[in-house]
Amino acid sequence: MSDLLAQLAHRIGDTHVLTDPQTIQPYLTDWRKRYRGKALAVLRPASTAEVAAIVRLCHDAGVSMVPQGGNTSLCGASVPDTLGNAVVISLSRLRQIRQVDPVNQTLTAEAGCTLVEVQVAAAQQQRLFPLSLASEGSCQIGGNLSTNAGGVQVLRYGNMRELTLGLEVVLPDGQIWDGLRGLRKDNTGYDLKHCFIGAEGTLGIITAATLKLFPRPLQQCTAWVALSGPEDALQLLGQLQQRFSDRLTAFELVSDVCLQLVTQHIPGSRSPLEAPSPWYALLELSDGAPDDRLAGDLLATLAESPVQDAAIAQSEQQARALWLLRESISEAQRLDGPSIKHDIALPVSAIPAFLQDTAALLQHAFPGVRLQVFGHLGDGNLHYNLSHTRPGNVDLFDDEAQANRIVYDQVAHYRGSISAEHGIGQLKRDTLPHYKSALELKLMHQLKASLDPKGLMNPGKVLV
Template sequence: MNDQDFLAALAAVVGPTQVLTDPADTAPYLTDWRGRYTGTARAVVRPGSTGEVADIAKLCTVHGVAMVPQGGNTGLCGGATPDSSGAALVVNLSRMNRIRRIDPANLALVAEAGCTLASIQEAAREAGCLFPLSLASEGTCEIGGNLSTNAGGVQVLRYGNTRELTLGLEVVLPDGRIWNGLRALRKDNTGYDLKHLFVGAEGTLGFITAAALKLFPLPRAAVTTWLAVPDPAAAVRLLSRAQQRLGARVTAFELVSRVCLELVLRHIPNTRDPLAESSSSPWYVLLEASDGGSEEALMAEVEALLEAALEAGEASDGAIAQSGDQARQLWALRENISEAQKIDGISIKHDISLPVSAIPGFLDAAGEELARAFPGVRIVAFGHLGDGNLHYNLSKPEAQANAVFIDSQPEANRLVHDRVVALEGSISAEHGLGQLKREEIRRYKSAVELDLMRAVKAAIDPAGLMNPGKVL
């Protein structure tokens, strides 16, 4: 079958308007969010149902055409971007955006892969429930991509990452067979739990087309506070104090450096320093607590926590949001860091996880080592201190110097990642491997781990057609 016949066969499955070949039409699907990776593709196809995805997979398997699954295209490691060969087919699932069912009594929801994270959150709220996965890109990222990268976000501390929020999956395998594993059960001890193969696999084993997701009761009260802390060690002590006093009610605990805050204030309109009149701290904590009781009672407990932290020297100042609008303003300072960095210029990015207790020592030692190796380096460090996930990004303040500095990425990666792994951490906490860390991971995973991963890949995708060049 020649290329035109193949495209015609695709059009017969999804309709001619859903097979894109014109460069102007395909361009938005061929470059990643950061602008780091741009590929080419035979075409972009936009199926509207699981059956259509299955028929596409069958066609591609018969004709040996590689498939690149794609959702909202907000990934940060090039995992949803095709290579430059032009041989692959991009399969964008954004049209599959239906909430199939909500079961509030079972605290479960079934959504298709193309549903934006925000739309799932809203559907859960309308049913009086909470879907707690929360990311800065939630208005545009899609649940299929969240599942494929095992996204984390700001509430992992209380609710867990995407894997822990997944009850079941519907998956189209590379040969077009459909596995319906959408059982919304908390207990199902009937052999291998296959859904865990596909969560975090970055589309290298098949297409996640729908998911049964875990919901929670909607909290009645939430309190958000922004705290100035002297250093990360004090932030870790404050985290322990907050967990001792508030227990599981600590929903989020984010660490933000002053460098990050200044980038947001410089580049993002309508933002301001909540403590501008009294503090210019090197570090800040954004803490959120929530529960099913009254807001007044929770506010009193958070105020008592803040007083104890101030007395212990774990914080020097703080501001507690007095309304939903004020809480959103505080969260905007955290959630716009990546956007502010993107506006400021390119950088060497790291998404790492460490034992929480190891983070202060890592920040001190890695900062000193990087300063010796790259004089004038600017470290933009922030992230989910509560679950040990740091976004640790390196750049030079001057654009001209930064353009040269980016060429030092291999050396910078080695310094950061060697120290992370020596502390029993991971070089990818929530963004995945994609193209960015595909080669890097070989240095840090054992031969046994890599052999097991290759064996799984060979068993499910023997022809290597699913998202080639990613992860392995």
């Protein structure tokens, strides 16, 4: 392999072919510290042409490739396996905002741009790129596309599939597909970009994307409200949608268990309400009108809803503090100790019954289990996590397979999905065949074999 590494160094420069074990370790460990792999080298190309050169060399040598963005994957999709015969291709040097077209309402960014950098570039042109995630300071657009990221504003704007108009992709043999079109309508055959969005780098390497932009809202209203249960949350969601339509941009469900974790582990955090409640909703309204009626209209709606108490942000700083409570949940969970995580999607109407029935089954199987539930109620995406009440007690992991089976069987019963926005990666690869039809899996394997016949692109992820 020394000849290959020498050829790679000639293409992208010696300093961007990393082999020192200590230097490459961060690239080989996932954010949750659950997966640790090995690699021949970490490669850091600076352009699409350099990515293509790397892929051609690796393709000809029969060397597997693992594309990596910000390495914030929660399913182990962005790190190699333990065989040590793959290279990691980090896209972090592809950082150009190639174009912002405020008239066409589009932005073209390279895959290594962080989500925040894209948001800022849009804001500088008085536009909005609405994808918003807790990891937006470190996650990269290529990774957002590869996992079909959703975030908190899917309710109004959709996930990355809906936010993407075109892609540039390096195919497994090193060819470059230029599909960077800023068109809302293009009915010229198969929409190829959808093959790569959500594919987790198993069909090619996304190097750039043309994304949709929107007018920046001139008025926003953010509120944290107390609710007695998920049924009341659904009732409130319906009332808000009826009253505000698409001005309701976010509706997040948070259990009191999650709020307690945040106030316990995140310095400076506190509940915005005086009395605790079993459940909370964090909601946001946005409007293009500059008047100040939004808060008053929200108050009137809340007065006719099952809300028990509410805190409405009076400033941007207060709104940010409310969102920080929601965005800090994952970090608070990490600090609290191990947990079994599930990122699931359900029909919105089925969520109360799912929560009640699944909690009963888990409590029967694992007495004392603590459920840490939060997520995007407006689009049916729950982050359904299990832990013990005593931090550091990892006995539950001895029966992780049984716990997963209970949760996923319930998801299937309610005609949901075992992955909403985190992907499959390594974490759910072996589980997927139990909940995906044989025909769907056959078609996925056929697509993989067609585009990547040597099986070199991110092996061991998504498909068994």
